[in-house]
Amino acid sequence: MPPILLAITCLFAITLGYGGLCAASPFGNCRKCRGMGHQLKTDRKGRLKRGKDCRRCHATGKRLRAGCWLYNRWARIYRAGTD
8 A cells, every 4th residue: 555545544534533523522621621610729738729710611621622613613604605
C-alpha cells in the first residue's frame, strides 16, 4: 500500500471515528474546569474548597464538541438558505 493511500485511509478513519463520537456523545467535559463546573481553591490552611463557577461552561461542566458545533452551524445556515 503506497504511503499516500495509507495516510488518506487513516485520516478517513479518524474523521469517521470523530463523527461517530459526536453523534453518540455531543457534549464533552469542559477543559477549563475538567467537568466539575467550578474551580478548586485552597484556603489558608491548605484545605480544598469550592471556587467560582466556571465561565466557559456556565457551571454545567459540559461543553459542545467542536465537530458538533460546526455541524449545528452548517445545518442552521442550510435551513436558513432553503426557506
